[in-house]
Each structure stands twice: as structure tokens, then as C-alpha cells.
Amino acid sequence: MPTDLTSLVADRDLAALRARLTAAEPDLLADLERLVNVDCGSYTREGVNEVAAWTADFLARLGGEVTRHADPAAALGDTVEAVFRGAAGGPRALLIGHTDTVFPVGTVAERPFRVADGIATGPGVTDMKAGLLTLLYGLEAVLATGQLPFERLTVIANPDEEIGSPVSTPHVRRVAAESDVAFVLECARANGDIVSARKGTVDYVVTITGRAAHAGVEPEKGRSAILEAAHQVVGLHALAGQWPGVTCNVGVIEGGTRPNVVAERVVLEVDLRAVDRVAMEAATAAVQALAAAPTVPDVVVAAAEIHRHWPMEKLPRTRRLVEHAQALAARLGFSVRDATTGGASDANTTAGMGVPTLDGLGPIGGLDHSPDEWLDAKSIVPRTTLFAALLLATGRDPEVVAWRAAALR
């Protein structure tokens, strides 16, 4: 029998969450200013660890068992993990937020946190300090109800999302393997959409090796890597659209030495994306086929895969999470739609493992990774209330509880 979604979170519970988070708004904004004003680009280990320590303290105050996992190579910051135990037999949840930004040291001095006309700015304000605070304050509001409807809820705050999560992915995978549901707190899209699917990405470095020769005296002895690069670029760009949702971009091209030399070497940097696994496998096979069959004789083309994120496909169970988010948002007086976005996040990892995952649950903002990054400060309380209510609703949902039971069988 279908569950009446409204019955899972009573009107008075919803009102209590909203009242609590409305009262907490000044504290949340002060914490946002505190965190935005730390230079914490992925490679700024000290800054990332300052944010990690702050986050670990917050989670410990909420009663979590907190562990800080250091980067074995001591290059990147710590991954913070906090475990909360609740209702026995309830589902197991994973919440993810990242502590790093894409901005170098000095950005805070140039353009510190500001709020003007309800719009907050500053490095990482939307991507994703605001989302991290939605996670922390939303969880705090749920715990304040005295009922955590999850058998186990694990928070991971990772230091390296902006560079593809190289040191935190093993931790994310370990916890996701024992989770029934995952929520990623990247911010909502600029139009307020949450995210139920993300493209997967593959990064390539394509090296083209020809043979140098004098361009005027004996050009016939040369094999132009630049001519072959032209063929490869056209072929790579033509992959876009051959499968629905596939895009391919040669973003960097470097090679040759002088006009009077037949070019010996060219390097291309390529970004390939796909919305589903089948299309990604087909498109990556096509990249290798292009490399294996150069147009210019005797030239060698090698396409090296540097990094891969499988697509975050919308799983059938994810629909249930979207229904909860939409039903709760409507009761809170706004509407949300779910969307597919082109960028990858840690949600690609959890969804790729088959864990129903929703992303984009933070406040509303846009122009991430640019100096014009902005956050709609008025969206903080509604979205944090939505997130807290979503935790209660999914934890109590008999259908989600049944996912846990099925995992035990």
C-alpha cells in the first residue's frame, strides 16, 4: 500500500524545524562568514584543515563519533568522518559535504565574504560552504527532535572534491557500501533545482608523435603531428551527440616548435562526458578507435585516461527521494524540480555504486568556480528546513526501511 508521504513528518514537526532554523539563521550566517574567509583551495592544506577542524568540532558537539583521516601522502587535508547512531532497524544514511574550494591563497584578501541585498559572495560561498552548513545545521535540527530515524548516519566532510576526491574516495566508497541512501549537499542550481543525475566525465591526455623534418628542404621525410592533431580534434568533437548526452571538448592543444619544422609532437587535453554508463563505454571506445587509426601515415597517437567519474544515473529508488523532497517543499511553500547536470560530484561515486542519491540539497546559488559566485541568502532557512525534514521523512519511510531489510537478506 502506498504510504501517505504527509503522515511521515507531522505539520507541527515541520513547523518546529522551521522555527528552530529561523532562530539559528544569524549563527549560521556568522559561521558562513567564518568559513568563507579561510583560503582553503584543495592544495592549501593548512586552510582545508582549519575548516576540517572546525567541522569536526561541530560534529563532536552534536554527539558524533569523529575520526580524522589524514592524507597518507601528507599533501592534502584530512577527511572528517562522524558516525551517529539512532533507531535500530532504521536505514543507514551517508551525508557528504566538501571543505575545499578551487581558489588560491590570497582570494579571501581580495574579495572576502559579503552580503548585499540578500546576496552573499566570497570564495566558495556556494560551492560549498553554504551546503556544508546546511548539512550541519539540518542535522542539528533533526537531532534536537530527540529522534534520529536512522540506525546509523555517517557524515563525510572531504578535503579534495574539487580535484576529483583522490584521497577521500576510498572513505566514501567504504561508507556508501554500507548505506541505503546518500545525500550530497552541493548547492541547488541557480533556478532552485535539486540534482538526481550528473554526467560522468573522463579526462584524457592525447599524445601525438610524428617525425620532424625541414619544412622546405625535405618535407616528405616529416610526419606532421599537427596535421594529425587537426584530424583527431575534428574526430573527437564529432563524438558529441553521437550518443544522447555525450559531449567532448579538446580544451588544450600544445605542440610544434617553429614554422620551418614539420611538427614532431602535439599534446591534447580532452574532456569527455556522458549521462549513462553505456554511452560512456561506447564513447571511450570511440576515443581509442580514433587513436588507433591515425590519418597521417607513421604517426603514433596515444590516448591516456587520466581520471574517470562514472555517471550518476537516476536510479529507480532515487525517484522516491525526489517525491519526498517535492512533497515537503510544497508544504514549506515552494516547489523543487530535479535536474540532470553536467558537472560531476561525490554523488557520482555513491550513485555509481547503486546507492539512491540526491544532490543539490544546499541553498540556491550559482556561477561556482568564478569570482562572480553568488548565494541567495534568503534560501538558507527554507532549504535547510527542507533538508532536515527530508532526513526525518526518508528515515521513517517504510519503503526506505525495506531497502535496509533487503540489504540484510
Ligand SMILES: [Zn+2]
Ligand atoms: Zn562543490
